[in-house]
Amino acid sequence: MANNPRRAILLMNLGSPKSTAVKDVRAYLNEFLMDKRVIDMPLISRALLVRGIIVPFRAPKSAEAYKTIWTKDGSPLIVLTRQLRAALQQEIEEPVAIAMRYGGPSPKQAYDRLLAEYPSLEEVLLLPLYPHYAMSSYETAVEYAKKQHRPYADRFRLTVIKPFYNEPGYIHSLGETMRPYLDQDYDHILFSYHGIPARHIRKTDITGCHCLRQNNCCDTPSEAHAYCYRHQVFATTKLVTQQLGIPDNKFSISFQSRLGKGWLEPFTDVRLEQLPGEGIKKLLILCPAFVSDCLETLEEIEERGRETFLAAGGQSYHMIPCLNTHPLWVKTIAGWIGAYRSGDREMVSAER
Structure with a gap:
């Protein structure tokens, strides 16, 4: 020092x-x-x-x-x-x-x-x-x-x-925390991001006319994306799955920790109940909105999420830890x- x-x-x-x-x-x-x-x-x-x-x-x-x-x-x-x-x-x-x-x-x-x-x-x-x-x-x-x-x-x-969210070093680090888990047999990867109300997306839209107001708004270039949580979590997911060569049909996105109506969907807890019925029995799940494991990852996802998925007919469930001190x-x-x-x-x- x-x-x-x-x-x-x-x-x-x-x-x-x-x-x-x-x-x-x-x-x-x-x-x-x-x-x-x-x-x-x-x-x-x-x-x-x-x-x-x-x-x-x-x-x-x-x-x-x-x-x-x-x-x-x-x-x-x-x-x-x-x-x-x-x-x-x-x-x-x-x-x-x-x-x-x-x-x-x-x-x-x-x-x-x-x-x-x-x-x-x-x-x-x-x-x-x-x-x-x-x-x-x-x-x-x-x-x-x-x-x-x-x-x-x-x-x-x-x-x-x-x-x-899209910085190469961050994406590389996130991908490398995931890589050891990809060697095991799995059906699907669920990227569970912290949920927020949809109105927050609209409030932070500096253009006032783009986010959640246009079709395919997250894929349409806009200066609003610098402040759009929804666009940014999609971008993170796309970049890290491309880096790891994960096919589109092997992963999806959901949102956890909702407090009420009008929050971003699909909801993680709902998807965990549904996935086994869709033939997804072996699940990997991670929470890239957090860089440190906490209540929302360790208790909500690792503990309660596991119970939900296995009770719905899942066979194996592995939470990939946050970046922490990787x-x-x-x-x-x-x-x-x-x-x-x-x-x-x-x-x-x-x-x-």
Whole structure:
């Protein structure tokens, strides 16, 4: 690591409850679901829905779900993000810190720690650990980090890495995490992406007339695609399956973790019930919207998804882990930082 660094790297992930206690899960869910970019309703309506209906019923159930995946070191997502930080630090000279969108450490806490240790800091390069743009993931993380940076604007600048859904290093890393599983006998690969409401797709359409408003909108070139989650998950899937030579009839896409009506379809839980009846008995499944395994992968997909598929008549079910700390993924991030250090700004996000 450089003795007197002018730049630091900040890895930003989703976050997690402090523990599996209901009170901690309730606090986490309140912060998460009260985010106006997650549930985009007027404040009073959002508060009534979240605090009056969703959280009181969901917190105890979520606490039980977290207990099934919790490790001796805590939340898998937090543990894996720390491990990614440590692995990346071995590859680059700039100091690396982590922050979470919900829970801790917050971006402010990360900024304070970096400044205390490196008072000569001039820039923080923020990498939101979300491959695809969505207002409820990448956008809210970036805006939160920017908001907490404002009091420090005269101390250091904040530079943001853009979504990397089609970046060659990311696609190669994702493909290589999949490759060992392709040697086994399987009927189908299901790419399960986190679901979002269709209205979010329309809201982030900077043209106001393309996304979900035109036939084949995701395949028709448009500047809207820079902010379109649906287009980007299709692009990721296409690129990685082409890289691995997987035929079109051997994979499909679905969306998980829906909260209500009007979300992107098809739904993962529904497809897991249907696939055995369509002759697909041996399934591989992965969740490329996440780079770190978490509740949505380990409990929703690995545990409940397996139960659903096997109960419907499936014979074998294998979840391919997220990138986590895969050596190629670590080297990919290090490569982006090295390129930026050398003056390449291709991976830097432009202001909307």
